[in-house]
Amino acid sequence: GENVEQHPSTLSVQEGDSAVIKCTYSDSASNYFPWYKQELGKRPQLIIDIRSNVGEKKDQRIAVTLNKTAKHFSLHITETQPEDSAVYFCAVKSRDSGAGSYQLTFGKGTKLSVIP
Amino acid sequence: DGGITQSPKYLFRKEGQNVTLSCEQNLNHDAMYWYRQDPGQGLRLIYYSQIVNDFQKGDIAEGYSVSREKKESFPLTVTSAQKNPTAFYLCASSLRGSGANVLTFGAGSRLTVL
Numbered sequence: 001g002e003n004v005e006q007h008p009s010t011l012s013v014q015e016g017d018s019a020v021i022k023c024t025y026s027d028s029a030s031n032y033f034p035w036y037k038q039e040l041g042k043r044p045q046l047i048i049d050i051r052s053n054v055g056e057k058k059d060q061r062i063a064v065t066l067n068k069t070a071k072h073f074s075l076h077i078t079e080t081q082p083e084d085s086a087v088y089f090c091a092v093k094s095r096d097s098g099a100g101s102y103q104l105t106f107g108k109g110t111k112l113s114v115i116p
Numbered sequence: 117d118g119g120i121t122q123s124p125k126y127l128f129r130k131e132g133q134n135v136t137l138s139c140e141q142n143l144n145h146d147a148m149y150w151y152r153q154d155p156g157q158g159l160r161l162i163y164y165s166q167i168v169n170d171f172q173k174g175d176i177a178e179g180y181s182v183s184r185e186k187k188e189s190f191p192l193t194v195t196s197a198q199k200n201p202t203a204f205y206l207c208a209s210s211l212r213g214s215g216a217n218v219l220t221f222g223a224g225s226r227l228t229v230l
Contacts, residue, residue: 001175009156034218043206043221044159089158093217101166103149103174104219108158 002027002094006107013080014115021110023090024072032093033066033073034104039086047088048075080114087111119143122207122222129194129201129229137192137225139207146212148190149219152176153204162205165190166212194227202229 003026034049050064066073090107120141129135151159161174165184179198210217
């Protein structure tokens, strides 16, 4: 199955600085790469996603870049704010060849702390 | 509450007992999923279902069972065969297909085995 590695596991930045989280994946046929944010005690929520036919996508202070050749993608948060503090999960959508269906495989998460 | 409801929020179980976690959605999503969340382990897929009366094992299905008799419902049973069941369980749903499928998560159920 798909193998997703996420780094770093924890990240502390000063308010206003940028944060970068990276993920690598193993299945070159994977075609969809979302990022989820989980605030303490809350459910994960999608913050940005990218498809395999796009190299970069931005939404205000967050952006995702994808390098299909190297099989890695990254989340970039600029001008960080205390409310960005949360656990961030990358995910990769790939085909379960045995069942003929698609599923998301998640990374282990990055705990981001933004220090005021 | 986001269109997907999990119950109960907290559950305590004695060793050797089976327990069933409920997941109901009103989003008209075809696909539903169960994930287990442990500290430092991310979200690991237990079972998923793309259509009624059909489901597939995820990465950590041993000791769990599911059913999908209705589109809206995907209950998870944690059996006594699950060696370490204490965890936070998240249910999710999405549209079906090979494209960009956004997962909508429930609020989760925290199971503690005493």
